[in-house]
Structures are given as structure tokens and as C-alpha cells.
Amino acid sequence: MNTGRSARRDAWTRFWQTGALHSLAGSFQGNYAGAIRAFWEAAFAPLGADDRVLDIGTGNGPLPALLCELRADDMPQVDAIDLASPDPAWLASTPAGCRNRIRFHSGRAAEDTGFPEACFTLVASQYGIEYSDLKRSVTEVARITADRGRLALVVHHASSRLAQVANAEVRLIDWLGAPGGLMERAAAIYPYMAMAARGERERLAADPDAARARAAFNAAMQSLDRLAAGEAFPDALFDARGQIAARIDALIRGAMDADAAAAAHARHVDALHDARLRSQELVAHALDEAGCEDFLRSLRGSGFTDARAAPLHHDPHLVGWSILGTRIR
């Protein structure tokens, strides 16, 4: 499987096509709330129509959407960039006064934005810039930020609950997809379920492969229950079990044939690959104390002389680092 830059870009593009506003759709309905929202309210408060904002790794644009909500009367000009291709459906129903002030740029990397020197008065990123090559993107951000321009970032923290959940998700998806694992065992029983639904019970009873497939599937389901009982974040297991159970139910009711079940199963496997890749990226790019210190040092050395970071908590979980700085030229 290709796990390089293009695979990451394509996985994020598929995620944004699902219509999620941000990458924590499971944690926040609507836009970011609580401490994350409060951080951005403070960062956006000084902005006016003369300002120009860059949002790095924008996804479907939760930060531009928040700006529309908070600064509709004096909306700054916003450039929202992402390596992937965002699909911000919300933009179409946004009043023209805001919509016309926002430009999304797909396939645009933080390391090489293509914007003119010193053009932004605020560079922002919510769980975005840390996914880039920070050495190169810091140089680029320093180049495009205006004198006295501000930097405001929320980046993933290696000890956050989000990183713990992502870590668990990678491990559990690997368990689900392992040779002889639940996904493989489930795929093997769909044809037999379809036979049962067609009333071919005698043929089924006489087929030792059917009995073996059923026993292996049942054993895998029992293993899942045992594994889940010991997991702090078992959601990936329950979600997979639920999707498999829904396909089996549809097969038994005759609402789905074996080919349709196999196709749905293949889509499920692809979705698990994408979810694993996104979680693995989160874990790989989250900053621990030393990584955050390195990042701050490189920001200070690039002209953000007052760059500083603080852990950000939301109800009561650690959800990231908040990072602020001012560009002095």
C-alpha cells in the first residue's frame, strides 16, 4: 500500500468529501467548542476587514467558518490552504459578504505556499501545520507573515487524549485487518448467509466449509469482545462489529446479496485503511515536550521572537498545545 505523501493527501481528500467540518467530528458536533473555540475567539478578536489571514491545513475550513460567525461585519480576507482537496459544503450557504472573502486552495503545502512575502497579518492553523515538515514550513511562515503579524496555532500534543485514542485506533484496526482476523472471517461467511436467506439450508448443512467459516467467524467475534473489555478506547472495535452485523442482518433479510455485501465489505476495509492512516499521522506528528521546545526554538530563530506554548485543556482532557507568536522583521 502506498503510504507516501500522495496516499496521505488522497486519504484526507476522501475524508473531507464525507462532509465533516473538522477532523474531530466525533468529539465536537458543529464547529470546535470550549477551550479550542475560546482560543480562536481571542486570536480573531483584533481582526478587521484590512487584515489578511492564512489558515494552514484548513480541511473543510472550521477556522474560516468560525471567522464568518465571529467577524461577519468586518470579515478579513482569508486564504485557506491544504495539501489535500477540501470540500467545504458550508461555504455555499454562507452570506456573500463572508464567502467572497474566503479562498480555498487545494494541493497547497505549508512548506511552499506560493504567497508573496510579508502578506499575512495572522497565520493560523488548527491541527494542521504539525503535519508538514516543520523546518521548511517555519521558514515559509516567517517569509509570508507581515511585520508585527501574529501566529496562532493549536497543534496536537503527544500526551493528549486524542493521541491516545489515535494510538488505540491504529492498533485495533491492525487487529481487525490481520490475516485470519475479524474482517477476513466476516467476508468468508457472507456467501453462506446469502444461501441461508435463499432457503438453501440443506446444502448449507452438508457443507463443511460453511460450518468452518461460521465457527471461525464466531471465534473472531468472541475475541473481539474479550479484547474490547480490556481496552480504554474500544470504539474502533464496536464500530467494525456494528457494520459487520448490519451487513449480516441485511443478508439474512434478503435485503442484500452476497456480491453487494462483498462490495460493502471492501468499502469498509478501505475506510479502515484511511482511518488508520489519519490516526497514524496524528500520532506521528503530535509534539511531545521536546518536540514543542524544538518548534518554539525554530520559530524564535525565524523572527517570531516571543513564540510561546501552553498545554490546552478541554473538559478536563489535554487536547493540544496552543502556540502564539509575533513576527518581528
Ligand SMILES: C[S@@+](CC[C@H](N)C(=O)[O-])C[C@H]1O[C@@H](n2cnc3c(N)ncnc32)[C@H](O)[C@@H]1O
Ligand atoms: C487533522 S486535519 C485538520 C484540518 C482542519 N484544520 C481541522 O481542524 O479540522 C490536518 C490537515 O492538514 C493537511 N495537511 C497535511 N500535510 C500538510 C501540508 N504539508 N501542508 C498543508 N496541509 C497539510 C491534511 O491534508 C489535513 O487536511
